[in-house]
Amino acid sequence: xxxxIEQVKARFQEEMQSIxxxxxxxxxxxxxxxxxxxxxxLMKNLKDLNADAKREAxxxxxxxxxxxxxxxxxxxSELEAALAQARLQQDTRYDISLPAKPVTGTLxxxxxxxxxxxxIFRSMGFAVEDFKEVVTEYDNFEAVNIPKYHPARDxxxxxxxxxxxxxxxxxxxxQNTILRKxxxxxRAIFPGRCFRNEAIxxxxxxxxxxxxxxxxxxxISISNLIYFMKTxxxxxxxxxxxxxxxxxxxxxxxxxxxxxxxxxxCGGTGCPTCKQGGWIELCPCGMIHPNVLxxxxxxSEKYTGFAFGLGLTRLAMMKFGIRDIRVFNSGNLKSLEQFxxx
Numbered sequence: 001x002x003x004x005i006e007q008v009k010a011r012f013q014e015e016m017q018s019i020x021x022x023x024x025x026x027x028x029x030x031x032x033x034x035x036x037x038x039x040x041x042l043m044k045n046l047k048d049l050n051a052d053a054k055r056e057a058x059x060x061x062x063x064x065x066x067x068x069x070x071x072x073x074x075x076x077s078e079l080e081a082a083l084a085q086a087r088l089q090q091d092t093r094y095d096i097s098l099p100a101k102p103v104t105g106t107l108x109x110x111x112x113x114x115x116x117x118x119x120i121f122r123s124m125g126f127a128v129e130d131f132k133e134v135v136t137e138y139d140n141f142e143a144v145n146i147p148k149y150h151p152a153r154d155x156x157x158x159x160x161x162x163x164x165x166x167x168x169x170x171x172x173x174x175q176n177t178i179l180r181k182x183x184x185x186x187r188a189i190f191p192g193r194c195f196r197n198e199a200i201x202x203x204x205x206x207x208x209x210x211x212x213x214x215x216x217x218x219x220i221s222i223s224n225l226i227y228f229m230k231t232x233x234x235x236x237x238x239x240x241x242x243x244x245x246x247x248x249x250x251x252x253x254x255x256x257x258x259x260x261x262x263x264x265x266c267g268g269t270g271c272p273t274c275k276q277g278g279w280i281e282l283c284p285c286g287m288i289h290p291n292v293l294x295x296x297x298x299x300s301e302k303y304t305g306f307a308f309g310l311g312l313t314r315l316a317m318m319k320f321g322i323r324d325i326r327v328f329n330s331g332n333l334k335s336l337e338q339f340x341x342x
Contacts, residue, residue, distance in 0.1 A: 001042075001049060001055035001057045003046035008038045009064055011075035017072060022079050029072050039065050098144060106337045112210050113236070113316045114191050117211060120235045121189045124228065126213065127182070129190040131174035133167060145291045157197035167195035171212035171309055172252055175288075178214065184303040185217035191312060193311050201279075202272045202324045209312035214288065216298065216305030222255075225285055225306040229259060236319060242268070244279065253286025253307055264318040273323050280318060284309045 012032055019025050032038050042061050046054050082180065107115075118128050146153060149303070159167040175192045182188060191211040198204045233241055241261060248258035261282045263274035270276035285308035290300035313325060322328075327335050 001045065001053065002060065004045075005042060005057070005060050005064060008032075008042065009067075011038075012068055012071075016075065019075065022076065022083075025072060025075055025079065025123070032068050032071075033065070039068065056098050082096045091099040101123065106249075108328070108336060109320050109322070110312050113319055114209070114211065114312055116236060117232065117310070117312070117315075118189070120232055121213065121271045122232045124187075124231070126189050126215075129174065129178055129181075131152035131168075131171070131177065131190050131192055133193055133195075134161065134165050135168050135173045136165055139176055140169060140173040142293070143295055144172045145289050146251045150251065159197060168192065169196050170194055170262050171210040171305070174212060174294060175214060175252065175307065177295050179216065179293070179298060184305075185292075187215045189213040200326065201274065202326070203314075205313065205325050205329060207329055208325075211310040211312050212307065213307060213310065214307045216288065216293070216303050218303060220287075220304045220306060222287065222306070225287070225308070229283060229308065233261070236315065237264075243282075248284060248286070250284055250286060252289050252292050256284070256286035259285055259308075261318060265321055265323055271323070273317065280314055282311055282314055282318075 012028075015028055019028060030037065034040065039061065042064075043058075046058055046061075049057060065089050125144040140158075141150075141153060142148070147218065153246075156169040158169050161167070171190055171192050171194060174192070177290055178188050178190060179186065189211055190213075191209065193207060194210050198206045200206060215228070230243070231245065244260050245261070246258050246260065248256045250256040258281055260279040262268045262327040263271065263275045263278055265282050268276070268278035270278050274280050285306065288307050293303060293305070313328060316322065316328070317325060330336075
């Protein structure tokens with residue numbers, strides 16, 4: 001048995017010297033380690049030996065099997081490396097030092113408008129805050145003077161979650177938190193994404209962007225509100241624009257107003273974007289309701305303030321002349337990449 005083992009070992013070493021490809025190596029592996037291979041045959045012949053000879057021969061065969069397996073694995077790695085190097089040498093060479101043509105992305109049009117507004121309000125002394133999108137029912141409603149069972153809740157088709165929280169229906173949900181953070185006096189804006197179960201059309205989406213703003217201090221009046229709104233809009237559009245202020249109901253302000261902007265798509269003549277009315281509702285606003293100040297721990301007898309909710313999505317439509325709000329969430333890069341920072 002010992003002579004047979006040595007013969008198999010010598011034959012293997014001799015055959016391995018002439019291997020120059022992976023196919024030949026695979027044939028050698030099968031010839032020695034396969035089910036009908038030479039080493040497998042040696043193992044089968046152990047049954048004819050006595051116990052002591054079987055133990056000794058078994059150890060020698062296992063050592064041979066391990067040596068053959070390791071040698072084949074090493075040879076396989078060597079052949080694969082040689083093949084890869086040969087492919088590299090045959091491939092076309094490139095000068096990697098040549099500069100590549102730069103391909104840069106673009107900001108989303110809503111992001112462009114939001115950053116522009118943040119810069120404008122920072123220049124007027126406003127802090128820029130961020131707020132979560134999943135909020136408590138208290139922050140979304142009660143804290144802004146919309147108690148349970150108030151009919152104003154029916155105006156916002158809210159997405160309720162299984163844990164009792166809601167997807168933020170308006171950026172006003174951050175008012176209580178921001179007012180408690182800064183106290184009075186304060187100036188802050190907080191842009192964010194909002195969600196409502198809307199019937200989607202050219203001017204309505206179930207996911208949209210707003211920017212809430214508040215200013216609280218002594219002797220704050222509607223005149224301050226009008227001044228900041230006019231200043232902001234003139235900066236955004238870089239020209240005089242036509243606006244109108246009309247009464248509007250919002251539980252968290254008293255009195256409340258709707259600030260509309262003349263449609264920039266049709267110039268006020270009427271189109272699908274403005275529903276043929278010539279005006280776009282842009283900025284619900286008003287003086288902060290005393291109840292809201294009180295719930296935020298601010299003395300409503302001493303301090304007053306104004307709040308506004310600016311529709312970033314609609315403002316972007318006006319600024320860039322986009323006729324259909326569905327473009328923003330479409331993911332259509334061909335449509336969105338044409339907008340760049342002005």
